Amino acid sequence: MHIKTNHNLAETWVDDVSHLIHKILPEGNVASKSYYETEKLMHTLSMPYHRIDVCQNNCMIYWGDPDESLIICKFCEHPRYKPEKSSRKRASGTKRIPYKRMFYLPLSDRLKRLYLSERTASHIRWHAEHTCHDGKMEHPSDGKVWKHFQELYPEFASKSRNVYLGLCTDGFNPFGSSGVPGRNHPKRSLDVFLRPLIEELQSLWAFGVEAFDVSVKQNFNLKAVLMWTISDFPALGMLSGWTTHGRLSCPYCMEDTDAFQLMHGRKSSWFDCHRRFLPPDHVYRQNKRSFLKNNVVSKTGPHYRSGDEILEHQLGEFYGVQKTAECGGNGHVNNQIEGYGVTHQWHKHSIFWELPYWRTHLLRHCFDVMHIEKNFFDNIINTLLNVTGKTKDSINSRKDLVLYCDRKPLHLTQFDVGIFFRDLCSRSLNRSDIAHLKDNIAQTLCNLEKIFPPSFFDVMEHLTVHLPEEAELGGPMQFRWMYLFERFMFHLKKKANNKASVEGSIVEQFFIC
Ligand SMILES: [Zn+2]
Ligand SMILES: [Zn+2]
Numbered sequence: 001m002h003i004k005t006n007h008n009l010a011e012t013w014v015d016d017v018s019h020l021i022h023k024i025l026p027e028g029n030v031a032s033k034s035y036y037e038t039e040k041l042m043h044t045l046s047m048p049y050h051r052i053d054v055c056q057n058n059c060m061i062y063w064g065d066p067d068e069s070l071i072i073c074k075f076c077e078h079p080r081y082k083p084e085k086s087s088r089k090r091a092s093g094t095k096r097i098p099y100k101r102m103f104y105l106p107l108s109d110r111l112k113r114l115y116l117s118e119r120t121a122s123h124i125r126w127h128a129e130h131t132c133h134d135g136k137m138e139h140p141s142d143g144k145v146w147k148h149f150q151e152l153y154p155e156f157a158s159k160s161r162n163v164y165l166g167l168c169t170d171g172f173n174p175f176g177s178s179g180v181p182g183r184n185h186p187k188r189s190l191d192v193f194l195r196p197l198i199e200e201l202q203s204l205w206a207f208g209v210e211a212f213d214v215s216v217k218q219n220f221n222l223k224a225v226l227m228w229t230i231s232d233f234p235a236l237g238m239l240s241g242w243t244t245h246g247r248l249s250c251p252y253c254m255e256d257t258d259a260f261q262l263m264h265g266r267k268s269s270w271f272d273c274h275r276r277f278l279p280p281d282h283v284y285r286q287n288k289r290s291f292l293k294n295n296v297v298s299k300t301g302p303h304y305r306s307g308d309e310i311l312e313h314q315l316g317e318f319y320g321v322q323k324t325a326e327c328g329g330n331g332h333v334n335n336q337i338e339g340y341g342v343t344h345q346w347h348k349h350s351i352f353w354e355l356p357y358w359r360t361h362l363l364r365h366c367f368d369v370m371h372i373e374k375n376f377f378d379n380i381i382n383t384l385l386n387v388t389g390k391t392k393d394s395i396n397s398r399k400d401l402v403l404y405c406d407r408k409p410l411h412l413t414q415f416d417v418g419i420f421f422r423d424l425c426s427r428s429l430n431r432s433d434i435a436h437l438k439d440n441i442a443q444t445l446c447n448l449e450k451i452f453p454p455s456f457f458d459v460m461e462h463l464t465v466h467l468p469e470e471a472e473l474g475g476p477m478q479f480r481w482m483y484l485f486e487r488f489m490f491h492l493k494k495k496a497n498n499k500a501s502v503e504g505s506i507v508e509q510f511f512i513c
Pocket of ligand 1: 055056057058059060073074075076077078
């Protein structure tokens with residue numbers, strides 16, 4: 001089956017080859033004789049998946065008690081099922097067809113299966129068994145977040161078979177950039193679809209599941225924890241509940257940011273937001289000419305906010321930040337939330353807070369280096385080559401340059417963004433190198449601020465300043481970036497051939513891969 005999907009071979013080809021193999025083998029063999037037989041066999045082996053009905057408008061899923069039995073949406077009153085054709089009477093026992101459906105692939109079965117193969121069983125325990133050289137980080141388990149978690153939950157940490165998970169979300173657009181979803185795009189109703197997963201994670205944390213470790217031939221109780229999510233920047237907003245566009249879009253700086261809206265370009269700019277990350281005695285801090293006109297910087301980088309602080313002081317205080325389960329997938333209305341866009345950008349109480357350990361994690365939502373790196377370099381190249389429509393050096397930005405800066409446009413000197421990304425993404429990181437990276441990136445961004453117009457500095461350029469800190473917390477980047485998942489999803493999407501039911505088609509392909 002794997003060969004078939006890899007080479008896009010026809011089903012009749014599988015029929016013929018299966019038939020041939022069946023004939024070659026000694027008489028009385030049980031090898032399958034056709035594609036159909038093989039597929040049937042695969043289905044008995046493969047993991048179960050659930051089909052869950054969804055409201056047409058993404059308000060809720062018809063899942064769990066008592067929602068499972070509803071026939072109209074409790075928020076928008078849209079019916080659950082398509083009307084039956086009156087001319088054809090429904091035979092008893094046949095199922096009605098819902099307007100929309102999601103597929104859920106339960107996690108526990110997949111984790112259990114990992115311990116059923118000798119090869120993967122030892123790999124899952126590797127994090128607890130490997131030794132790491134002093135000051136080096138080769139795996140997320142060498143990072144601060146992991147160690148902090150293990151200190152807080154020694155009982156969980158003592159069992160090396162327990163699983164540490166990362167959740168990657170990727171934009172799901174099976175038809176390429178031509179885009180179908182439009183009005184029905186899940187956007188802020190993402191939490192609706194995550195509910196089955198969160199409930200399963202809660203149970204995996206509290207009770208675990210019975211599993212069998214084939215390498216030592218032993219039954220054991222398998223528990224799991226979700227360490228963080230990995231996503232591109234817009235999805236990070238959907239997952240965390242902190243809107244990621246506009247002036248307050250940086251989830252580290254939050255309201256303590258110096259970003260501003262450009263008078264002429266009308267965009268948010270992070271120009272001159274990076275001197276605060278430099279050492280206190282750095283000469284750039286006093287410079288009144290090269291950065292924002294007549295501005296000296298004395299403050300330090302933004303204060304780190306713990307999960308408790310966010311949950312109690314921020315989400316607790318702001319009236320109106322609701323959970324999706326309370327208001328429905330489309331119920332989050334920003335302008336009804338006090339202070340939205342001015343002092344905070346919380347649009348929802350994310351479903352992840354329902355995980356009991358989520359508030360104690362030092363890092364919850366990882367930035368994806370892949371997208372940040374790509375956008376950063378796209379911006380540089382487009383501006384340097386002056387690509388029409390994409391350059392950040394337009395008439396408006398020249399006007400802004402005169403308004404905010406006291407300098408003439410400078411020639412480009414050598415800068416080392418490339419070296420920064422190379423060092424940051426190396427396979428193993430030295431703790432002392434990270435300290436250097438922190439200082440260097442602040443300095444590099446300041447150097448860029450001396451060259452490029454304010455409109456160049458959008459949030460992607462700014463986010464790089466937080467990346468070394470994330471590396472320190474979470475460990476090497478290669479375990480927390482999206483390359484892997486993007487490639488896998490691309491592969492799956494290519495194979496999705498039933499355009500009427502794309503999700504189903506992708507799920508089917510997933511089992512064959
Ligand atoms: Zn609805
Ligand atoms: Zn920031």
